[in-house]
Amino acid sequence: MDKKYPRLGRRTVKLSEGVEQAIHSVAMLAQLSEEGVLSAGELAEYHGVKTSYLLKHLQALSGAGILATLPGPKGGYRLARTAAKITLLDIVLAVEGPQPAFRCLEIRQRGPNPLPVKPTRPCEINAAMLRAEKAYRAELQRVTIADILKDVAAGDDGSIAARGCAFLAIHERRQGA
Amino acid sequence: MDKKYPRLGRRTVKLSEGVEQAIHSVAMLAQLSEEGVLSAGELAEYHGVKTSYLLKHLQALSGAGILATLPGPKGGYRLARTAAKITLLDIVLAVEGPQPAFRCLEIRQRGPNPLPVKPTRPCEINAAMLRAEKAYRAELQRVTIADILKDVAAGDDGSIAARGCAFLAIHERRQGA
Numbered sequence: 001m002d003k004k005y006p007r008l009g010r011r012t013v014k015l016s017e018g019v020e021q022a023i024h025s026v027a028m029l030a031q032l033s034e035e036g037v038l039s040a041g042e043l044a045e046y047h048g049v050k051t052s053y054l055l056k057h058l059q060a061l062s063g064a065g066i067l068a069t070l071p072g073p074k075g076g077y078r079l080a081r082t083a084a085k086i087t088l089l090d091i092v093l094a095v096e097g098p099q100p101a102f103r104c105l106e107i108r109q110r111g112p113n114p115l116p117v118k119p120t121r122p123c124e125i126n127a128a129m130l131r132a133e134k135a136y137r138a139e140l141q142r143v144t145i146a147d148i149l150k151d152v153a154a155g156d157d158g159s160i161a162a163r164g165c166a167f168l169a170i171h172e173r174r175q176g177a
Numbered sequence: 178m179d180k181k182y183p184r185l186g187r188r189t190v191k192l193s194e195g196v197e198q199a200i201h202s203v204a205m206l207a208q209l210s211e212e213g214v215l216s217a218g219e220l221a222e223y224h225g226v227k228t229s230y231l232l233k234h235l236q237a238l239s240g241a242g243i244l245a246t247l248p249g250p251k252g253g254y255r256l257a258r259t260a261a262k263i264t265l266l267d268i269v270l271a272v273e274g275p276q277p278a279f280r281c282l283e284i285r286q287r288g289p290n291p292l293p294v295k296p297t298r299p300c301e302i303n304a305a306m307l308r309a310e311k312a313y314r315a316e317l318q319r320v321t322i323a324d325i326l327k328d329v330a331a332g333d334d335g336s337i338a339a340r341g342c343a344f345l346a347i348h349e350r351r352q353g354a
Contacts, residue, residue, distance in 0.1 A: 023302050024284055048287025088305055101278070105194060107201055108337075110225025124328040125200050128265055128320045136313035143305045151301040160285075 018057040018095045021049055023145075025058065026066065026091060027152075030083035030145050031164055036172040037076030046167050057095050064094035074173050083149060089140035102129035195234040195272045198226055200325075202235065203243065203268060207260035207322050208341055213349040214253030223344050234272050241271035251350045260326060266317035279306035 025043045032038065040058050044051040058077055061067040068080040079086065108123060122130075152160055202220045209215065217235050221228040235254055238244040245257040256263065285300060299307075329337055 019279065019306075020284055020302070027302070047284045049284065088302075088309070102196065105197055107197055107224045107226065108340075121332050124325050124332075125197070125204070125265075127328075128317070128325065129196075131320075132265075132313045132316035135316040136309045139309035139312040140305070143308075148301050148305065151304075155298050155301075163285075 017049075018053075018060075019092055021047060021054055022057045022061055022091050022095045023088065023148075025054065025077075026061065026079070026083075026086060026145050027148055028164065029067065029077060029079050030086075030149060031168065032078055032172055033174065035174045036168075037070050037074070037078045038171060038173065039076040042171045043077070046171075060094045061091065064090065066090055066094055076173055082146070084144050084146040086145045087141045088143045088145075088148075089137050092140055100130055100133040102126070102133065194226075195230070195237075196269055198224060198231055199234045199238055199268050199272045200265065200322075202231065202254075203238065203256070203260075203263060203322050204325055204329075205341065206244065206254060206256050207263075207326060208345065209255055209349055210351065212351045213345075214247050214251070214255045215345075215348060215350070216253040219348045220254070223348075237271045238268065241267065243267055243271055253350055259323070261321050261323035263322045264318050265320045265322075265325075266314050269317055277307055277310040279303070279310065 024047055028043060028046060029038060040055045041051045043058070044054040047054070058067060062069050062077070062080075065080055066086055067077045069075070069077060106123065201224055205220060205223060206215060217232045218228050220235070221231040224231070235244060239246050239254070239257075242257055243263055244254045246252070246254060283300065
């Protein structure tokens with residue numbers, strides 16, 4: 001009977017597209033000159049995404065202390081700290097929130113004969129899932145935006161750098177100017 | 178301006194409730210006698226969840242070769258292999274599908290000046306995200322259902338075992354009977 005269901009559905013666990021956009025935006029902002037900023041509209045244009053959607057993620061990054069927001073007509077976003085101090089985990093948690101992917105709903109307390117007293121220890125299944133989440137986060141914490149940019153530069157034939165430079169030459173706003 | 182958005186939204190990356198239900202169901206089936214089976218309805222009743230919803234996940238577990246389905250009026254589900262050979266990763270992948278949580282949409286190829294040629298190397302951001310997924314999966318692969326049951330038994334004051342036994346005493350179907 002299960003032959004009819006060889007592969008059920010697509011994976012429901014999915015990092016939002018916001019994570020990709022947020023990491024690319026932070027990497028772009030890391031290449032600004034010291035006094036430079038970019039607006040949400042410019043970052044969205046560069047990445048070919050909707051400003052309204054990206055704005056939500058930029059605000060989350062700002063709220064998490066990863067980006068600084070400069071007000072005024074020459075305002076925009078820039079990094080709030082150096083690229084070496086921004087990890088992929090910082091960005092993922094800012095965009096996705098702090099909760100782990102696995103949420104134990106304590107189904108062992110349901111059904112016709114639930115556990116008689118509220119369990120004092122976390123469910124072993126939940127504990128194992130959280131250890132995996134910890135390993136995932138530890139790996140993301142090991143990688144900074146500075147590392148990413150160094151790796152990109154090492155493998156670049158010049159086209160990636162040229163792409164960023166060309167855009168920044170036109171769009172970067174300088175506070176001092 | 179970002180003070181208005183101290184914490185944006187809930188985390189969108191979320192393992193489906195199906196993962197919790199599937200792991201608990203496999204753990205329950207691991208406690209059957211050699212010839213025993215349980216129907217989807219019984220497993221759903223025990224866990225206080227909807228049969229129609231659980232059935233989808235049981236079929237996915239069957240399709241992945243984790244559960245065996247026995248037809249007929251005394252039919253139902255049982256493990257297709259021993260609990261020591263079923264890892265949490267097997268179950269998560271069966272329910273959620275094989276794709277990693279992070280899906281690179283190659284936004285570096287979008288915008289007004291995309292990369293001039295199709296990149297030959299994976300984006301460094303994607304590579305870093307996939308390393309984290311690998312660490313997550315490695316951790317889930319280390320834990321079997323047999324490990325979970327051993328850990329549960331070690332910390333059990335008797336109430337967890339009693340709960341399962343009482344249910345199985347009434348509901349377990351035996352093929353040989």
